[in-house]
Amino acid sequence: MSRTRHRWPEPARGAVGLAMCLLLLSLGLASAVLGWRHVLNDLHSAQALAEQHRARLEAQWLLAWGMAQWPQDPAAQQAWWDQGQSSDCPLGLDRTRLWQCRRLPAPADGADAALGGPSYWRAWRDLSRAPHVLQTEAVVARSGGARSQLQQQWWVPSMGRAGSAPPAQGWVTGACDQGQAGLAWRQVMGQIQPSQVQALSQAQAVASGQLLGTRGRNVYWVDAAQDWRTPLGSTAEPVLLVFSEAACASRCPRLLAPLVGTVIWRHACGQGLGDTPLLQAPVLGQAVIDASQVHEADRVWVMGHASADQAYRLVWPEGMDLALPLPVAGSWREGAP
Amino acid sequence: MSPRPRLSRATRGHSLVNLLLGLALSGLVLGAVLAWLTGPWRERSLLHMHSRQQQDLRWLLQRITQDLRMAEQVGHAWQRRSTAQADGFANTLRLAAQQVQWKSDLNADGLADDNECAGFEWDAQRGELERIRGCRGSTEPLNDPTVLFVSNVQWRLECRVRGPWVQRRIHLTLGLRVDPAQAEPIWTLQRQVVLRNDVPTTPWPSVCGVRS
Numbered sequence: 001m002s003r004t005r006h007r008w009p010e011p012a013r014g015a016v017g018l019a020m021c022l023l024l025l026s027l028g029l030a031s032a033v034l035g036w037r038h039v040l041n042d043l044h045s046a047q048a049l050a051e052q053h054r055a056r057l058e059a060q061w062l063l064a065w066g067m068a069q070w071p072q073d074p075a076a077q078q079a080w081w082d083q084g085q086s087s088d089c090p091l092g093l094d095r096t097r098l099w100q101c102r103r104l105p106a107p108a109d110g111a112d113a114a115l116g117g118p119s120y121w122r123a124w125r126d127l128s129r130a131p132h133v134l135q136t137e138a139v140v141a142r143s144g145g146a147r148s149q150l151q152q153q154w155w156v157p158s159m160g161r162a163g164s165a166p167p168a169q170g171w172v173t174g175a176c177d178q179g180q181a182g183l184a185w186r187q188v189m190g191q192i193q194p195s196q197v198q199a200l201s202q203a204q205a206v207a208s209g210q211l212l213g214t215r216g217r218n219v220y221w222v223d224a225a226q227d228w229r230t231p232l233g234s235t236a237e238p239v240l241l242v243f244s245e246a247a248c249a250s251r252c253p254r255l256l257a258p259l260v261g262t263v264i265w266r267h268a269c270g271q272g273l274g275d276t277p278l279l280q281a282p283v284l285g286q287a288v289i290d291a292s293q294v295h296e297a298d299r300v301w302v303m304g305h306a307s308a309d310q311a312y313r314l315v316w317p318e319g320m321d322l323a324l325p326l327p328v329a330g331s332w333r334e335g336a337p
Numbered sequence: 338m339s340p341r342p343r344l345s346r347a348t349r350g351h352s353l354v355n356l357l358l359g360l361a362l363s364g365l366v367l368g369a370v371l372a373w374l375t376g377p378w379r380e381r382s383l384l385h386m387h388s389r390q391q392q393d394l395r396w397l398l399q400r401i402t403q404d405l406r407m408a409e410q411v412g413h414a415w416q417r418r419s420t421a422q423a424d425g426f427a428n429t430l431r432l433a434a435q436q437v438q439w440k441s442d443l444n445a446d447g448l449a450d451d452n453e454c455a456g457f458e459w460d461a462q463r464g465e466l467e468r469i470r471g472c473r474g475s476t477e478p479l480n481d482p483t484v485l486f487v488s489n490v491q492w493r494l495e496c497r498v499r500g501p502w503v504q505r506r507i508h509l510t511l512g513l514r515v516d517p518a519q520a521e522p523i524w525t526l527q528r529q530v531v532l533r534n535d536v537p538t539t540p541w542p543s544v545c546g547v548r549s
Contacts, residue, residue: 020363024370031374035381042388049395056403133415153415318420319501329502330411330418330427332533333445334403 051146059148062138066121097128132158153331160191170302174290176269233260248272412445425449496545502535
């Protein structure tokens with residue numbers, strides 16, 4: 001005899017148990033979700049904070065790394081700057097002056113693989129007013145979105161301290177009759193070396209894009225023997241014009257156009273001066289020759305001016321060693337200006 | 338009236354006693370589970386609060402450090418900051434028991450403007466650290482005292498002569514309530530911040546005291 005089983009659904013005897021299970025499960029899930037959400041939030045904010053901190057540390061490292069790339073050897077500096085482009089310059093620079101700019105991408109194999117990409121170090125300097133001040137900037141943009149920017153200026157060996165102030169009468173002569181060659185240069189230029197003036201003139205020429213362009217230029221080193229026919233300088237922007245030994249080899253070039261600032265003939269103690277006057281145009285500022293006497297006809301053309309030395313007299317802090325790059329006090333800045 | 342149909346045992350369901358017993362047992366189990374969960378839950382909340390405090394604290398220190406490091410910065414520093422003449426930002430650092438204040442050239446124009454005061458102020462009553470904005474006494478809070486109660490702030494200045502310049506360091510001590518609602522216990526944290534913008538030795542910065 002076969003026994004038949006009821007096919008009714010199972011009774012609701014487990015309903016309470018099921019409800020309890022569901023309730024506990026819901027509580028557990030809610031707890032886990034809430035807890036995990038807090039953990040995630042904490043994790044994200046901790047990561048963001050850590051990323052920001054790393055970005056700042058990396059920017060400091062990048063600033064130091066960049067300065068290590070800058071060549072301290074004056075002979076190598078022009079070639080180093082020549083690799084820069086005008087697009088390397090920061091926005092907002094005064095375009096009436098001449099600038100040198102160089103931007104280097106952060107090395108990807110540096111302190112952190114996350115560096116590189118949009119992170120960079122940049123240096124620029126104002127060739128017209130402050131060739132001895134290097135302005136630097138390090139920008140770090142990490143993949144997580146953290147960003148840090150540091151700026152600092154550096155005193156860099158470029159031009160030494162200038163000599164005595166321009167004389168009121170305008171003429172500066174040497175003492176060749178006493179055997180002191182180069183006295184006039186030393187008196188006017190002080191610790192500034194001819195090679196420094198030559199390097200600055202070359203840098204300005206390259207930056208201005210034309211060999212003897214006048215826009216923004218205020219230092220000219222001339223090796224050619226031709227007479228000078230281009231008016232230079234103004235009372236607001238005096239210039240320095242130097243005719244080199246090469247220019248004065250046979251006969252020093254004559255100045256046939258007006259000049260505001262300083263003109264120097266570098267000749268070997270009177271040689272190359274000849275009997276003809278050097279000037280046929282007015283000089284407002286100072287004229288420097290390494291000879292004991294000035295040609296009588298030249299005297300009338302020169303009138304002294306107090307700002308004649310503005311093109312080469314640079315601001316240096318007192319007591320500073322000019323041989324090494326040093327940070328400019330007060331220039332440290334974090335964040336965009 | 339038809340008689341009530343007799344259901345088999347399998348289809349009759351539970352009796353009231355069964356249900357009540359089930360409910361009671363379930364209540365007991367649920368209570369035990371909740372009691373078991375409450376402890377870790379509290380622990381977790383406390384840990385979470387401490388974790389938030391730590392993060393807020395690190396952010397706070399970072400913020401203070403960043404601002405202090407660039408204190409007394411001046412635009413066109415190579416022209417403005419010299420040993421020969423004072424600029425409008427050098428020697429503006431002032432330290433008081435509950436306040437540190439200075440000027441920084443925010444717009445980098447080299448001139449001291451009315452909105453270029455900066456610093457921090459501690460409100461001991463409220464346990465709040467505030468950031469000074471501008472020179473007219475306006476401030477913004479940096480912490481929420483219900484989460485991070487700053488119970489103590491100390492700044493100690495150290496001045497070092499480096500050639501014609503003075504380098505300043507601030508030793509910062511922060512005391513924080515572990516539980517914002519309780520006065521004790523307190524965490525104490527210290528950090529040394531080097532101010533990156535040196536000032537000339539002449540005139541000697543008054544904030545450094547008498548020159549030794």
